[in-house]
Amino acid sequence: xxNHPDQHRRRSIRLPDYDYTTxxxxxxxxxxxxxxxxxxxxxxxxxxxxxxxxxxxxxxxELPVHYPHVEIDTFVVMPNHVHGIIILTDSPVGAAPRGRxxxxxxxxxPAPTMSLxxxxxxxxTMTTKRYTDGVKQSKWPPFDKHLWQRGYYEHVVxxxxxxxxIREYILQNPLCWEFDRENPHLDKSGGPL
Numbered sequence: 001x002x003n004h005p006d007q008h009r010r011r012s013i014r015l016p017d018y019d020y021t022t023x024x025x026x027x028x029x030x031x032x033x034x035x036x037x038x039x040x041x042x043x044x045x046x047x048x049x050x051x052x053x054x055x056x057x058x059x060x061x062e063l064p065v066h067y068p069h070v071e072i073d074t075f076v077v078m079p080n081h082v083h084g085i086i087i088l089t090d091s092p093v094g095a096a097p098r099g100r101x102x103x104x105x106x107x108x109x110p111a112p113t114m115s116l117x118x119x120x121x122x123x124x125t126m127t128t129k130r131y132t133d134g135v136k137q138s139k140w141p142p143f144d145k146h147l148w149q150r151g152y153y154e155h156v157v158x159x160x161x162x163x164x165x166i167r168e169y170i171l172q173n174p175l176c177w178e179f180d181r182e183n184p185h186l187d188k189s190g191g192p193l
Contacts, residue, residue: 018156020116025073025087025157027166028120033146035184037079038131042177052140053077055130059123060084070119074167076174081182083170085157086119116154124148 020026032038039053049057056077063070063086073085128147134140157163177183 021088021113023088023090025085025163026116027083027085027155027157028116029081029083029153030120030124031081031149031152031182033143033149035080035182036143037184038141038143038147039077039079041079042174045175045177047077047079047174049077051138052131052134055134056082056127059126059130062126063119063123067114067119067122069114074170076170078173078177078180078182080184083173085163085166085170086116088114088116088119120152
């Protein structure tokens with residue numbers, strides 16, 4: 001393999017040597033590609049989701065239905081990004097997706113272990129599919145190549161007091177949109193345009 005030191009290399013923000021299948025809570029932020037505001041807007045400190053934003057919310061809400069060892073916590077859809085807490089739990093042996101009996105064609109035995117990157121990838125895949133359907137069927141604004149940015153931000157939540165602070169941050173995020181660095185209408189000096 002040829003080494004090209006002059007080529008741009010993506011720096012990973014993942015913790016080295018951390019096992020992202022570990023049971024616990026993870027705070028994630030996922031941004032729309034090119035920070036495009038595709039999911040609604042914020043007025044008077046409240047998020048007003050459009051149809052696409054409602055789809056993003058619905059996919060988040062469905063994660064535990066499709067993945068039994070995934071729980072969801074506080075979440076907000078912003079105009080061009082989402083913040084949420086994903087909790088990976090121990091999966092019971094022989095678990096089937098919720099609402100399905102164990103004998104409906106599913107493999108028996110332990111459920112496959114999902115990592116945080118797996119959950120985020122599936123969230124992005126499901127929302128992209130549904131958004132693409134909305135573009136085709138309901139003339140939603142198209143996106144250029146990708147709905148979501150390639151990476152995402154994550155933080156391993158290790159303490160209850162930190163979890164409560166993160167929940168509060170997520171809930172208060174719409175109130176701070178006017179000064180949010182993800183807001184494309186923010187003046188470079190730090191204030192609204």
